[in-house]
Amino acid sequence: MINRTAQVDTTRRRIVDAAVALHGSVGPARTTIAGVAEHAGVTRMTVYRHFADDEALFSACSSHWLSQQQLPDPVSWFELPDPLERLHVGLTDLYRFYRGGESMLTRIYADWDVLPDRHRKELQDRNTYFREALLDPFSAPGRSGLLRAVVGHAVSFWTWRSLCHDNGLSNRDAVQTMTALAATTAGKGQA
Secondary structure (H helix, E strand, O other), rough: OOHHHHHHHHHHHHHHHHHHHHHHHHHHHHOHHHOOOOHHHHHHHHHHHHHOOOHHHHHHHHHHHHHHOOOOOHHHHHOOOOOOHHHHHHHHHHHHHHHHOHHHHHHHHHHHHOOOHHHHHHHHHHHHHHHHHHOOOHHHHHHOOHHHHHHHHOOOHHHHHHHHOOOOOOHHHHHHHHHHHHHHHHHHOOO
16 A cells, blocks of 8 residues: 555656656647656556646646745845835845746746636736735835836846846846836835
């Protein structure tokens, strides 16, 4: 019984590892159950015995990949009452995560339309939470719709990718650029 349980766990792990590898290399849109089965060295029926549908497999893949990452820590950001310091520290934390997970995150966001609805909502909610955590210490007059848009833009993976991957900025330079833009925008809101 113990050997059977271990074998089932091992097979499940191989399937999840295969899904992670394919999502990170070809993206969720081009990942098929047949491809996962082949990569894991199992049959399609074995994949379906472990995962009832694509969403269950995607959830397991996502959870496994995230468990291997050093995630952003917005709770620590709340300890910083100065708005620009919090923004700088928060963006530094986010951009570190984005750089570390660039390959997977690029493919996940590029395949946005095929992600399960629940996962798209979780990603949207996460970005909203990050934006609000970074906006919170700005004074009410400075917290304009324009500043909300700038900080929302700053927390976006695509903003990081454009600044750092496409245009060669370091994380540090990208953080300084977005912080300066937010500072200028907040100053306009108080004028």
